[in-house]
Amino acid sequence: MTSRARGVLLALPGLLMSFAAAAALAAPSGPVQLLPLPNIQPSFAPAPLAPPINPGYVAAPPNGLSPLLTQPGPVYQLPPPASPAYPPPQLPGPIDQQKMQAYRNNLYGSQWQLQQQGVSPDSQRSREIQQQLNQPDSQ
Secondary structure, eight states: OOHHHHHHHHHHHHHHHHHHHHHHHHSOSSOOOOOOOOOOOOOOOOOOOOOOOOOOOOOOOTTOOOHHHHSOSOSSOOOOOOOOSSOOOOOOOOHHHHHHHHHHHHHHHHHHHHHHTTOOTTSHHHHHHHHHHHOGGGO
């Protein structure tokens, strides 16, 4: 058993005696008087209500209906939408031009790969790529 547990066990009877003494001092000297029981009544559910009765149609006003109700559309003119303060983005061009540019980029990439692999510019594949890049309608 540890010293802490032994200390707690030794202090426990003294603590209980001090609680008993405090309770004896606070206890009334005469007989204990009990409080009356509270008067609790059971709660009942409210009685169901009858459904509302339809009063019928509402009579139209003598001046007729308001023009706000008879004329569709806004009462006032809506302001025109504000134009953006920045210019619209410029697209790269028509789809055909984009395809041609992508094709040329692929040819340049192929030519670069052949150069990185050490293939001679006089090889058949290099000449085909250069010929396709020099065609006038691909520019």
